[in-house]
Amino acid sequence: MELVDLKCQQCGASLPPRPEGGVYRCAYCGHAYEPAPAPAPQVLRIQIEAPVQAVSSARTGGGRASNGARGVGCLVPLLVAAGIFVYFQTSRSGAVHGLTPTSPGSSLFAPHERLYWDSVGGAPQGAVIGGAPAAVGRIRVAGEDQLFIVSLVPATASIGWRFGPLGSYSQGYQATRFFVQGDRVVVSDYRSLVHLVDVQTGKEVGQAKLTDRVERMCSAGAASVWVGTVDKRGTVVDVHSGATHEGPRPVAGCEDEWSARTRHGGKDAVPKVPGFAARHTRMDGDVGVVGGTKSPGTEIPMAAGFDPKSGAVRWTVTLPTVDPSLVRPRSNEHDALAPGLYVTTWGSGSKGWHISALEPRSGARIWDTELPRIFAVDSIDAIVASGGWVYVVRTSSLAILNGTTGKLVGAIGDETYEK
DSSP: OOOOSSBOTTTOOBOOSSOBTTBEEOTTTOOEEOOOOOOOOOOOOOOOOOOOOOSOOOEESSSOTTTOOEEEEEEOOEETTTTEEOOEEEEEOOOOTTOOOOOOOTTTSOTTOOEEEOOTTOSOEEEEETTEEEEEEEEEETTTTEEEEEEEETTTTEEEEEEOOOOBHHHHTTTOOEEEETTEEEEEOTTSEEEEEETTTOOEEEEEEOSSOEEEEEEOSTTEEEEEETTSOEEEEETTTOOEEEOOOOSSSOSOHHHHHHTTOSTTTSOOOTTEEEEEEEEETTEEEEEEEESSSSOOEEEEEEOTTTOOEEEEEEOOOSOGGGEETTOOOOEEEETTEEEEEEEETTTEEEEEEEOTTTOOEEEEEEOOOBSSOOOOOEEEEETTEEEEEOSSEEEEEETTTOOEEEEEEOOOBOO
């Protein structure tokens, strides 16, 4: 374009802010400026390279071990004026160091389907299947965008059976919940139905119709589950017959996760430990463990054991095994207590996660395992100890550890790990 600025190059007078008929004309000397034709548009081709796939994998969920990293989405802000190209890609490969690949079985999911572990419906719950410890949880199948309830075989980090589909993620986000009660799994869906599922086979054996969608479930006896619905009604469901009747929420065992962890955490209910600030408490019979941090000062993760009856402190432990300056303060938000085992988290560096196991009566450290680092967002949503296994809910996968040795057996779900 001949025009360089909004000043006439002949006489220096100001030109009008907008041209008339596509021509700038100086009102003082009459000189005209015709814009040159706009250049032909150019096509900018951008190719995103996925992160290099690690050598070995123990992933469950869709044959990713031999197909390389797969992209599930990218965010590409393109700033043309500044010439800046930024991208963020979450590709799904599978790279758990030194582990043997496992598979859920072709009869359950197609090889190309990506499975995301989904904890919105609740953390994994322990079960006994085929005489061996197992667990039940919720997954999302990305291709179908459907929710399923599945059983977990921890020894092989695989899926035993699936129940569903139970609607899309948007339909069942809050409404699809589950509860293991003896030989049944009670499963809710967005249609306000409760499905009674045999825990051994994953087959439906009964149904019950509710007045609204489910927002909470808990035990109401040896063969009953209390179900709280969005319309603030409470229903007791017999897990074998499917018979229902209205009933109040059980006094104990039906809190949400935060309430369950903190109900014993009042100032008068936990021991007074010098240099320690209590955050959350777990109790099982005559064993109590409180998670907290160093106080005053930098909030380094700590734990303390105590006698729930007398309040006497049995032990205190500083959880990190590295230089305290590398530890993320208050990173032991999640913990679990099982017979002979207390497990909790702590973070090192900007995103590293460790799982530490302590003997709850003595505080002796049993093991400490560092989890593989996830390529993008790396968060922990819950930790469960059941049947000698430890389940760690991560961003979109479930890590399974041997509760005796701390060995990472594998993971179920779709995640990309750093090398």
